[in-house]
Amino acid sequence: MNTASLANADPQRVAVPAYDRSTVRTGVLHIGPGAFHRAHQADYFDRLLASDPRWGIHGVSIKSAALREAIRPQDNLYTLAILDEQVRYRVIGAMTQVSTVQDDAWRNTFLSPDLHLVTLTVTEKGYCLGSDDTLDFTHPDIAADLLDRTCPSSVIGLLAEGLRLRHAAGLAPITVLTCDNLPSNGRKLREAVLAFSAAIDRELSGWISNVIVFPCSMVDSITPATDDSRRQSVAAATGLEENWPIQREAFSSWVIEDRTGPGFPDLSRVGAIMTNDVEAHEKAKLRLLNGAHSTLAYLGLALGHQTVSGAMQDAALAGMIDTMMHREIASGLRAPQGLDLNAYRQALLKRFRNPAIAHRLSQIAWDGSKKLPIRLLDTITENLDAGRPVDGLATGVAAWMRFVRRSALNGSAITDPLADRLIRIGAACNDRPESDVARFLEVGEVFAPSLASQPAFVTRMEWAYARVMALESGEEQL
Known part of the structure; x- marks a missing residue:
């Protein structure tokens, strides 16, 4: 050309x-x-x-x-x-x-x-x-x-x-x-x-x-x-x-x-x-689209999926993502003028299912240490303060931890500004939720001390980490 x-x-x-x-x-x-x-x-x-x-x-x-x-x-x-x-x-x-x-x-x-x-x-x-x-x-x-x-x-x-x-x-x-x-x-x-x-x-x-x-x-x-x-x-x-x-x-x-x-x-x-009012549009997109995308990527990879549309064909996984978007993310958002959050959520799910797009989960998984604070952890912090649920969000974060752990075990490189440090943490893990989660929570660039020290957050992360391990092994279904 x-x-x-x-x-x-x-x-x-x-x-x-x-x-x-x-x-x-x-x-x-x-x-x-x-x-x-x-x-x-x-x-x-x-x-x-x-x-x-x-x-x-x-x-x-x-x-x-x-x-x-x-x-x-x-x-x-x-x-x-x-x-x-x-x-x-x-x-x-x-x-x-x-x-x-x-x-x-x-x-x-x-x-x-x-x-x-x-x-x-x-x-x-x-x-x-x-x-x-x-x-x-x-x-x-x-x-x-x-x-x-x-x-x-x-x-x-x-x-x-x-x-x-x-x-x-x-x-x-x-x-x-x-x-x-x-x-x-x-x-x-x-x-x-x-x-x-x-x-x-x-x-x-x-x-x-x-x-x-x-x-x-x-x-x-x-x-x-x-x-x-x-x-x-x-x-x-x-x-x-x-x-x-x-x-x-x-x-x-x-x-x-x-x-x-x-x-x-x-x-x-x-x-x-x-x-x-860019802030309201921005927050809706970062949390509903990008937050759901990251969760889908890390959890989808744990379940053996390769693309977004392929992962969305897993009815249980798609249902979990929809529930998280509705109960844990949209419930804490302020809708900007002209945007119906329920309609936006449904439109996002339709976009994720688009079979014409082979959007690889491994591409979305890049740079998790920079993305998770914005896409998932800010929402978790607000939800804990407000008494809203965080199970789906915590599962997304735990799935990232397990992604790092599997990469370390397999000798696979990850694309992340903290790659070397994360791989060392993944290699040191022993597949016990309490000790593995504690290792990751020490990464201050990802987890703010005020969040990492909250007992309610630590408890949900340990639960979510064990859940993702059970999903990886097939011992549990979504």
């Missing part, structure tokens, strides 16, 4: 950009242009470009040049497969450039008057926050960036340097919009950037504090990783050969805090929701 080959694309098989790409200006710099960004935010900008050519995207990768090498020969084009009852295909043309921090290209984009927006999808661990949600100055990437800012190792260092360049050049302020699954994500990012910039230049930190806006946002669309079978099916369906197509479910949502800087794109024109 490249620009020339699109002229021969069959419009009955694949939609191509509805605009002249040669007129597109780069108004967005995106940090972390992985699968989710290219399936979600890039799709919104691609549709906006049909009426407004200012919103091309420069994608910047911090850790890898793989994407740049894959789509540069394709003129930064790629196919998005939208997985519904009938799969649809669209070529996305919004990416004007893909580079790495080793290139100087990102500096040039920060210095461009056309730039109005920086967006991010770097996952929870990419923010280098400590257990108190403030910037971890001991993190190796942060420490390296404080010493040498010529080639940033962290997203925080990259943002601070880019904003420093823009400030020194006397250019207009921009908006910095995080799109990761963190509660109050914009505020946490702002505080991290301010803390870092204050450590290098207090005048810069003051300028950022006064003029740079960091709205909160919530994004939602299930995006499985691309594999060879998807590459082959996309090529067969579209007639276009390419290196890295992307897939997602048909459902997509983008909720943005209505507090943006000058020149912000009119994303409401292509379906984004602008609101002053």
Whole structure:
């Protein structure tokens, strides 16, 4: 696939950009242009470009040049497969450039008057926050960036340097919009950037504090990783050969805090929701979707399932997830205006069952030490305080512990910022709930001391751990 080959694309098989790409200006710099960004935010900008050519995207990768090498020969084009009852295909043309921090290209984009927006999808661990949600100055990437800012190792260092360049050049302020699954994500990012910039230049930190806006946002669309079978099916369906197509479910949502800087794109024109109540949307999504997803992943793996849709065919497991969502999560949520929590829960369960999406449980299981506090443990804390049940939530956390234990026994690597430490804990376990749970509860980055020391929580965790062990062995059924 490249620009020339699109002229021969069959419009009955694949939609191509509805605009002249040669007129597109780069108004967005995106940090972390992985699968989710290219399936979600890039799709919104691609549709906006049909009426407004200012919103091309420069994608910047911090850790890898793989994407740049894959789509540069394709003129930064790629196919998005939208997985519904009938799969649809669209070529996305919004990416004007893909580079790495080793290139100087990102500096040039920060210095461009056309730039109005920086967006991010770097996952929870990419923010280098400590257990108190403030910037971890001991993190190796942060420490390296404080010493040498010529080639940033962290997203925080990259943002601070880019904003420093823009400030020194006397250019207009921009908006910095995080799109990761963190509660109050914009505020946490702002505080991290301010803390870092204050450590290098207090005048810069003051300028950022006064003029740079960091709205909160919530994004939602299930995006499985691309594999060879998807590459082959996309090529067969579209007639276009390419290196890295992307897939997602048909459902997509983008909720943005209505507090943006000058020149912000009119994303409401292509379906984004602008609101002053992102928190309620965010909490409903993080807890009902992501919390259920994590529980389904760890418990599903314990029961031998491989994908979300496959796990949802297990009637007992699906029923347990539904009960947890209804009795333990939705019961403690405040519904934002226009969102019916019961209808949202039912819609989520339908999305989980979508047979067109092979979303691997092992992919969802990544980075559990960063995800569980947000997705499950915050809800457990609130439920214990309010006297609401926590059995399903505790089972999800215990299933993560058992996932680590099985990985240690099998010699399997896990993807997690605390991987080495967790594997050591898993190896030291003896399959006795009291001692195994106690080992995991000592991980302060996951379990706040105020929760880990609660007898009611410890008791339910020991019960849940024994329950998951019995499910693994087949001694008990859900």
